Each structure stands twice: as structure tokens, then as C-alpha cells.
Amino acid sequence: MTNDRVDSALGFGTGTSTDHSDGIRWVDYANISWNPVFCKRCDICIEICPKDTLVMRNDAVIEEQNCILCGLCERYCPDLAIEMIPAAVQAHAAQAAERRTSEGAATSD
Numbered sequence: 799m800t801n802d803r804v805d806s807a808l809g810f811g812t813g814t815s816t817d818h819s820d821g822i823r824w825v826d827y828a829n830i831s832w833n834p835v836f837c838k839r840c841d842i843c844i845e846i847c848p849k850d851t852l853v854m855r856n857d858a859v860i861e862e863q864n865c866i867l868c869g870l871c872e873r874y875c876p877d878l879a880i881e882m883i884p885a886a887v888q889a890h891a892a893q894a895a896e897r898r899t900s901e902g903a904a905t906s907d
């Protein structure tokens with residue numbers, strides 16, 4: 799049997815967010831940044847996510863697949879403990895703009 803428990807929520811993610819300079823550690827995933835200190839584990843973000851992207855595991859909120867950067871988790875978290883990563887939001891917007899441009903080019907042919 800394998801034991802994949804992680805001793806601390808800080809074992810997840812990539813470490814201290816470069817988007818926060820307040821000295822409080824945030825855990826960065828691909829699109830979402832989560833704060834284990836502010837978070838009270840209420841599950842609201844997990845329930846509200848339309849893509850079932852977020853899970854609670856070993857007392858940590860984890861971003862799994864399929865985040866569409868809709869912002870609902872950030873908007874509804876009562877403790878300001880989860881945010882979209884600005885660089886991911888920008889990349890998502892750029893991809894959407896590119897897609898619109900190429901779709902426009904295809905329909906004008």
C-alpha cells in the first residue's frame with residue numbers, strides 16, 4: 799500500500815506566490831493560488847466551481863484539471879483565500895482573443 803499523504807498543505811503547489819508580497823505564503827497551482835492560512839475549509843469554492851476543478855485533500859484545497867478561469871471561486875470565497883493567478887488570466891484572455899481572430903478570418907473567407 800502506498801502512503802501518499804502530505805504532511806502539510808504547503809507540500810502542494812509550487813510554493814510562495816510571486817503575485818503576493820505580504821509575506822504570507824500562498825500555494826500556486828496552474829491557474830489558482832490558495833492561502834492555507836486564510837482558508838477555513840468551508841468548501842464553498844469546491845461546491846461553486848462549474849468544472850469540478852477544486853478538491854479538498856489532506857486539508858488542502860487543490861486545483862485539478864479543467865479550470866476555465868471563470869472567477870467564481872475567488873468571488874465567493876468568504877475569506878479571500880483563493881485567487882486566479884493574474885498571468886494565467888492574461889494567457890487565457892490572449893488565447894480567447896486569438897481564437898476569435900482566427901474564427902473571424904475563417905468566416906470571412
Ligand code: SF4
Pocket residue numbers: 829830846847848849850851852864865866867868869870871872882
Ligand atoms: S476559476 Fe472557475 S473553473 Fe477555475 S477553479 Fe475557480 S470556479 Fe473553478
Ligand code: SF4
Pocket residue numbers: 832836837838839840841842843844859874875876877878879880
Ligand atoms: S471558499 Fe475560501 S475559505 Fe472556503 S474552502 Fe474555498 S478557499 Fe477555503
